[in-house]
Amino acid sequence: MDRNVLSDRIALWIEGHKAESAALASELVRIPSVNHPPNGNEAAYQTYFGDRLRSMGAEVTTYELDTVPGLKEHPAYMNTRNYAGRPNVHGLFSGTGNGRSLVFSGHADTVYEGVEPWQDGPFSGTIRDGKLFGRGSYDMKGGMAAALEAVRCLQESGIRLAGNVYIESVVDEEHGGANGTLAGRLMGINPDMAIIPEPTNLIPYPAHLGGGIWKAEFSGKSGIGFNGEELISALDATVSFAMLLQKFKLRLNELVKPHPLWSHTDRGIDVVVLSILSGDTKRELQEKLPADGKLNFWIEGYPGMTAEQILAMLDEFYESELPHFPILAKCRPTITPLIRYLSGSEMPAGPQTDSFLASVRSAGSIALGHETARGQGSPFACDGFMFNLHSPTPALVLGPSGANAHAADEQMDLDSYYTLIRWYAEIMVDWCGAEGE
Template sequence: MIRQPSTAGNEKGVQQLVSEKLTQLGLEVDIWEPDVKALSKSKFFNSSRSDFDNSPNVVGVLAGTGGGHSIILNGHVDVVPPGDLNTWDEDPYSGRVKDGKVYGRGATDMKGGNAALLIALETIVDMDVQLKGDVIFQSVIEEESGGSGTLSVIEERGYKGDVALLPEPSEMKIFPKQQGSVWFKVKVKGISAHGGTRYEGVSAIDKGIKVYHKLLELEKIRNDRLNDPLYAENPIPIPLNIGQFNGGYFPSAVPDDVEIEGRYGIAPAESIEEAQREFEETLKHLAEDDEWFKEHPVTVEWFGLRLPPGGCDLDHPFLEVLKNSYQSVKNEEPTLAGSTWGTDGGLLTQAGNIPSLIFGPGTTRMAHFSNEYVELDKIFDTAEIITEAILEWCNRSK
């Protein structure tokens, strides 16, 4: 799977592999290209693509006999580009195995997780047990670029499940809550003038720095308010990351505009809309400390990334099942935490109304980095834990 360079728009090769495997295992296989026109009606749609030609979704269903609990296993096959090839020790799509690790773009995020799912499915098929509930395996596109793959599974195909498990790189921690995130762009105005008489202008950089500090204040207020034990160990559970600050056009001129771009974390219990409202309201208060903003209010744009938060209740019965399986395989308590990043789990929870959990073998810090790898032992352990959990969950009567 790693040898298939499945960046956005190039997922066909790996999806072919996946669908062949699912067919081999005897599952009912559904392959389709998402329809931009149909999806764009959803408020969760977020893509700049005009079509999804050559970017098929694949779903395989291991149908139960009925009366049991069903589970969705969701993994994305798209990977982020490898970036500067000089920072890789070898071909980013080598799939090379060395010292118990498999290397390559997507190893940890999240083809290692997808492999664990396929191993679990194969094990269950090989065991020749008959489950009561359905197991719905979703191999999706576009997670890294807005989630249209999973959105299509929900909106166009209507697959439902009692719970969803996504083996994103959690280092085998269980994340019953996951942060959402959106991108923002704040535009700040100034008045240009010659640098030699800079007092005749108003520096947009100066004003932009005030916006910067205001946003950090907002981050503090939001995090002080959050009281979720899953994030107790996290210094900034829902960070507001200011990723870009660009202003001015000439060294000798007073800068008359600044753009500040960043990523705004959404708490698991929040809606994106409510968090956005708080952000916009906060920036309105700038005028209280600086009259400039009264006449020249900043503008806020929400663009690009838009991942709703997701999760399940802490008393959701599948969480107990997964914890027990972990305990049985690893002989220790699993670590529970809240994820610091968004995944397609947010869409499953908010657009699909399906409780979702993250539990996967990957190394978080290797996601999107050069020389990305995943440890083979963790793939196998994850597969074993998921297998046990499925056997327990899908055989439980409703």
């Protein structure tokens, strides 16, 4: 059948099913699936997701991570989480044969709702002003709903795919997780290509940043100087270290050669102070120098960079800056990782990747009505490295537009969501091969 006819069918279906598609994404948001390391409450969401896959005719598999052969022995496994009652689920939509295969892989878990006020509540799933509000709407239940709806679009439009398509919902991606994504690879879900529906504002990213969170702890000499003894404020040391980290960001971007896939931006790789605690936080009135200080910080890295390299550069910079921060010579931090280092990665180069990216651009030009961006790296870290570094399946990151990820009033733009459904459907037609009834 003529390719344009298939695209016309896809466009017609999406236009006629916008209300249903929005309702599905809203329903996913209304099911809390918050990650509370080392635990998480994804079970109800995963049950719903599996039932949805089953209702669409998929061959559904649900499994606990503790049952996955070789998972705990894998070098990329992070052994700090509890997975009881936190299953992965995937559905297989079998093709007619002789087509290339694809998996849409996304995480079921969200970060917690936070302490900031929400206009509608974090799990309301409110639709207003062309947007879907709620925790996970943007990161990343909207993208996963788009994958479900893209498959349903093809089914109900009478378009049969030649290749197999999987939709996989994994647990524990937030807070430095990704064991759920690794488990999917070890379960044998390793098709020709993968799409991760993280929120990308409709920009296809063949590469993503890495990053890690560390804790710096300071121990000073508390009290007040009645006898002229030398006191050391752990708070002063903590604040000085925060200032040092701001300077380290500049130095890090001088030391590290910019990666070609991030040449479109002058953002560089980021260093961010996440929190500072010092003294007795239960008392408003403090009458002595604080004896302790804690600071959490995030440092990014390009593909190929490791946590060891980053910390070595930070240590060298720390020593060079002591003349400017003398208290840090007296009060040195103990630095420990709070999460695994999420490795940056990019799709392996080669004919298969080139062919897939060409299909993505071609499909995108249909869905967007204009040419898509080429060869960009994402401004965030994600679990794509479990595909690109630990499986034979290259992973592209592509998802909807929105705002306020991990913050109050998180939202997904619904027009971008409908466009993404079409883009996913067009990708499946191009990549997997299809014919119409």
